[in-house]
Amino acid sequence: MDDRMSLDRRGFLKGAGYVALSFAIPAEAIAQAPAGDKPRLPGSMETVRNISAWIRINEDKTVTLLVGKVELGQGILTAVAQICADELDVDIARVKIISGDTALTPNEGVTAGSFSMPMCAPAVRQASAEARKIMLDLASVKLGRPADSMSVKDGVITAQGGGSLSYWDLSVGKALEREATGQVKPKPASEHRYVGKSVPRLDIPAKMTGQEIFVHEMRPKGLLYGQVVRPPTYRAKLAALDAAAVEKMPGVVKVVRNGSFVGVIAQREEQANAAAKALSDAAKWDVEKGLPGTDGMQEWLLATKPARVIETRNTPRKDGPAAVKTVEAAYYRPYHMHASIGTSAAIATLGADGVTTIQTHSQSVFETSRAIAQMLGVEPAKVRCQHVQGSGCYGHNMADDAAADAALLAQAMPGRPVRLQYTREGEHRWEPYGSAMLIKAKAGLDKDGNVLDWDLDIYSTPHGTRPGGQPGNLLSARYLEKPFTLPTPQNNGAPNYAADRNGIALYDFPGHKVLTHFITEMPLRVSSTRGLGAYGNVFAIESFIDELARAANVDPVEYRLRFLKDERARDAVQKAADAFGWTKWQKREGRGRGIGFARYKNTAGYCAVAMEVEVNRRNGRVRVVRAVASADSGHLVNPDGVINQIEGGLIQSLSWSLKEEVKFDDTRVTSEDWASYPILTFSEVPPIEVVLINRPGAPFLGTGEASQGPTGAALANAVHDATGVRFRRLPLTPERVRAGLSA
Amino acid sequence: MISFKLNDKNVKVDAPASSPLLFVLANDLGVNGVKYGCGRSQCGSCTVLVDGEPVRSCATQVSAIAGRSVTTPEGLMVNGKPSKLQQAFIDEQAAQCGFCAAGMIMQAQALLDRNPNPSDSEVRTALNGNLCRCGVHNRVVRAVLRAAKEG
Numbered sequence: 001m002d003d004r005m006s007l008d009r010r011g012f013l014k015g016a017g018y019v020a021l022s023f024a025i026p027a028e029a030i031a032q033a034p035a036g037d038k039p040r041l042p043g044s045m046e047t048v049r050n051i052s053a054w055i056r057i058n059e060d061k062t063v064t065l066l067v068g069k070v071e072l073g074q075g076i077l078t079a080v081a082q083i084c085a086d087e088l089d090v091d092i093a094r095v096k097i098i099s100g101d102t103a104l105t106p107n108e109g110v111t112a113g114s115f116s117m118p119m120c121a122p123a124v125r126q127a128s129a130e131a132r133k134i135m136l137d138l139a140s141v142k143l144g145r146p147a148d149s150m151s152v153k154d155g156v157i158t159a160q161g162g163g164s165l166s167y168w169d170l171s172v173g174k175a176l177e178r179e180a181t182g183q184v185k186p187k188p189a190s191e192h193r194y195v196g197k198s199v200p201r202l203d204i205p206a207k208m209t210g211q212e213i214f215v216h217e218m219r220p221k222g223l224l225y226g227q228v229v230r231p232p233t234y235r236a237k238l239a240a241l242d243a244a245a246v247e248k249m250p251g252v253v254k255v256v257r258n259g260s261f262v263g264v265i266a267q268r269e270e271q272a273n274a275a276a277k278a279l280s281d282a283a284k285w286d287v288e289k290g291l292p293g294t295d296g297m298q299e300w301l302l303a304t305k306p307a308r309v310i311e312t313r314n315t316p317r318k319d320g321p322a323a324v325k326t327v328e329a330a331y332y333r334p335y336h337m338h339a340s341i342g343t344s345a346a347i348a349t350l351g352a353d354g355v356t357t358i359q360t361h362s363q364s365v366f367e368t369s370r371a372i373a374q375m376l377g378v379e380p381a382k383v384r385c386q387h388v389q390g391s392g393c394y395g396h397n398m399a400d401d402a403a404a405d406a407a408l409l410a411q412a413m414p415g416r417p418v419r420l421q422y423t424r425e426g427e428h429r430w431e432p433y434g435s436a437m438l439i440k441a442k443a444g445l446d447k448d449g450n451v452l453d454w455d456l457d458i459y460s461t462p463h464g465t466r467p468g469g470q471p472g473n474l475l476s477a478r479y480l481e482k483p484f485t486l487p488t489p490q491n492n493g494a495p496n497y498a499a500d501r502n503g504i505a506l507y508d509f510p511g512h513k514v515l516t517h518f519i520t521e522m523p524l525r526v527s528s529t530r531g532l533g534a535y536g537n538v539f540a541i542e543s544f545i546d547e548l549a550r551a552a553n554v555d556p557v558e559y560r561l562r563f564l565k566d567e568r569a570r571d572a573v574q575k576a577a578d579a580f581g582w583t584k585w586q587k588r589e590g591r592g593r594g595i596g597f598a599r600y601k602n603t604a605g606y607c608a609v610a611m612e613v614e615v616n617r618r619n620g621r622v623r624v625v626r627a628v629a630s631a632d633s634g635h636l637v638n639p640d641g642v643i644n645q646i647e648g649g650l651i652q653s654l655s656w657s658l659k660e661e662v663k664f665d666d667t668r669v670t671s672e673d674w675a676s677y678p679i680l681t682f683s684e685v686p687p688i689e690v691v692l693i694n695r696p697g698a699p700f701l702g703t704g705e706a707s708q709g710p711t712g713a714a715l716a717n718a719v720h721d722a723t724g725v726r727f728r729r730l731p732l733t734p735e736r737v738r739a740g741l742s743a
Numbered sequence: 744m745i746s747f748k749l750n751d752k753n754v755k756v757d758a759p760a761s762s763p764l765l766f767v768l769a770n771d772l773g774v775n776g777v778k779y780g781c782g783r784s785q786c787g788s789c790t791v792l793v794d795g796e797p798v799r800s801c802a803t804q805v806s807a808i809a810g811r812s813v814t815t816p817e818g819l820m821v822n823g824k825p826s827k828l829q830q831a832f833i834d835e836q837a838a839q840c841g842f843c844a845a846g847m848i849m850q851a852q853a854l855l856d857r858n859p860n861p862s863d864s865e866v867r868t869a870l871n872g873n874l875c876r877c878g879v880h881n882r883v884v885r886a887v888l889r890a891a892k893e894g
Contacts (some may be wrong), residue, residue, distance in 0.1 A: 072840065209817070392877045647881070
């Protein structure tokens with residue numbers, strides 16, 4: 001691979017082209033609010049309208065792309081590099097990327113919600129197309145030929161009838177410092193060289209060969225190691241701490257105490273960890289009780305008064321006959337962990353200029369840096385966050401907490417970088433989980449078993465406590481001497497929703513009502529976990545519709561298609577069924593098949609999952625024999641990238657649905673490692689086929705969370721098909737299945 | 744001072760004898776291809792080869808490897824290029840975040856050294872102690888089988 005192909009910011013900044021550029025312009029100074037009379041620009045360009053905020057042409061024959069979205073292992077930076085290279089007509093090896101730096105890149109908010117392709121990719125496409133046009137206009141003047149007579153190959157512009165110069169010969173600099181016009185049309189799919197192809201991910205070789213790429217590996221000069229001490233329970237208060245003995249432990253540089261926040265800085269990582277453990281043993285805490293416990297959670301959700309009951313949808317049936325039959329069922333998903341394989345980490349340094357610079361794998365560098373500034377009591381400009389890759393996060397894990405903790409410790413050691421990586425127990429017990437949900441479904445049916453009235457009642461604690469510029473969302477900020485309080489979480493409304501994400505079924509039922517009982521009290525810490533409410537809601541909707549189909553004695557695929565009017569949705573269901581071999585499938589003893597479908601958020605990618613399972617009635621073990629998924633994500637930029645996301649989401653969702661449940665008693669979380677919170681292993685992963693549906697020219701649709709919901713439902717439906725028993729509480733552990741079969 | 748071989752080079756480190764090999768490799772010797780995941784030998788992210796055997800470096804004291812030979816992904820490289828196994832991981836795009844990949848490569852290398860032609864299920868069994876959260880398991884298995892096929 002060409003050595004110019006680099007995603008490494010640090011490597012880039014060391015590179016030759018850097019000096020020629022001014023990167024000092026803060027992106028926010030360039031960002032303007034969309035104004036009424038200005039043209040609408042695509043994706044994130046609507047708010048960050050200057051071309052030069054997104055793209056720079058460098059003297060060293062490279063192109064720098066600046067994006068606010070960050071690489072989480074989902075392949076976004078490769079996808080935008082493909083788009084840029086195509087629109088600009090340059091080799092992809094020339095494209096360098098800086099992403100998620102609060103001092104350098106456009107503020108694109110949080111990298112979440114499957115928004116990177118719909119928001120960042122169109123902006124990159126437009127910025128690149130407009131930059132190309134500007135360069136052709138410059139070349140036109142220089143060569144004295146009309147711009148529309150010119151062609152470009154790898155940055156070399158050739159005019160018809162003679163004359164040629166390259167992007168690198170043009171002093172482009174200031175020419176890009178202007179707003180996009182929105183008038184330049186991107187290329188048609190037929191002219192793409194990279195878009196639509198499975199271009200290998202740019203960051204993978206480094207990860208396989210031990211090159212520095214993760215924040216966990218950065219070793220700036222003078223590095224010290226930090227660790228924090230958590231209380232035994234969520235609301236415990238530090239009553240007493242004699243740190244004298246710990247301060248004398250080998251390598252300990254400083255014990256930091258601020259209210260009930262306790263941390264330590266040491267010369268070596270293992271010394272910091274040992275000192276934190278000793279501090280934890282020495283600390284005396286006032287401990288509270290009162291958690292509902294793992295098995296009390298369903299009852300708690302029903303008994304707790306919601307802060308709001310939200311009418312997510314209410315379109316009653318206007319006329320027609322009364323229902324001849326009413327069916328009801330209730331479904332439950334427990335708390336899940338993000339469960340990143342690498343625990344969260346960050347490095348922070350308090351500089352002589354009073355700026356705390358933090359390398360972090362946060363999804364929300366902009367908002368997190370604001371929250372940290374408030375926590376520290378400094379101006380926003382005194383905190384700079386730079387995104388550096390971390391372990392996959394799958395939502396709001398502890399990345400932001402690690403950034404905040406590193407910043408707190410760094411304040412105690414001005415001028416010295418402090419790196420912190422949580423222990424496994426520290427991450428498992430303290431991360432913000434995916435919320436537990438109880439979903440009640442009710443359907444009024446006609447004489448043939450068709451749905452007339454569909455009712456869903458969703459009971460859930462929040463799905464979003466991201467930093468959002470508020471320090472109370474940073475874990476340690478709540479334990480400081482002057483504590484910040486956790487803001488009361490909100491439930492996003494349309495079109496993205498949160499607890500009620502995908503609560504509205506895509507099926508056209510004559511009557512359709514969805515109520516969301518939004519409980520803001522949080523027995524366990526929670527926040528955005530891949531799919532938010534979609535996983536629980538799709539599990540409920542797709543299980544319930546399967547129950548209705550079977551009660552009506554209609555094939556589950558056929559029953560779904562009766563109510564599904566959206567052509568792309570029908571196509572997704574049909575293609576998954578066809579690839580699975582639905583109609584010619586033969587029932588065998590102990591085996592079953594199931595299907596599940598959703599269009600993520602009802603606005604993003606379409607996905608249907610079909611699977612075959614084998615259930616061992618003796619021990620309750622469910623083996624997934626094979627799975628097939630269909631995916632329609634609009635115009636495909638990187639087909640293998642989409643396959644990887646769909647397949648990865650399917651496996652993760654299988655892990656949730658078969659094995660995962662955060663366990664807790666009346667005081668604390670007891671799932672503290674991989675033994676007490678097991679996840680799917682290699683031998684448990686089935687063969688998976690992904691069928692892609694390409695829609696050239698259609699908008700890019702987010703993919704990363706599309707398969708989570710359909711997978712859980714397909715599994716439960718397949719287990720029902722195999723056993724005749726309906727399981728409505730996840731996960732389908734051997735114990736639960738065995739108990740269900742013998743009931 | 745503790746001496747051992749790291750990727751065929753002799754190294755000496757001044758670290759407490761009880762320090763985990765993981766932190767000595769990562770923080771004293773600048774090895775990137777070794778990751779802290781759990782500190783409890785449960786996830787495999789920290790796997791290295793010690794005298795050719797896969798070992799969880801988070802639970803191995805550095806004093807225990809004095810005089811022995813440690814291999815990390817950096818040491819699998821051939822003339823600065825990825826080894827067949829590493830290249831197979833790249834060719835199969837066997838990663839999303841890639842945090843667990845280094846440990847898997849070392850575990851798979853140990854398998855191939857012992858069993859040059861493993862079956863699909865033998866690869867899975869060998870990797871059951873290596874956890875992946877992104878869900879690239881099948882890609883990893885394909886990569887190991889590809890490397891085996893290409894010898």
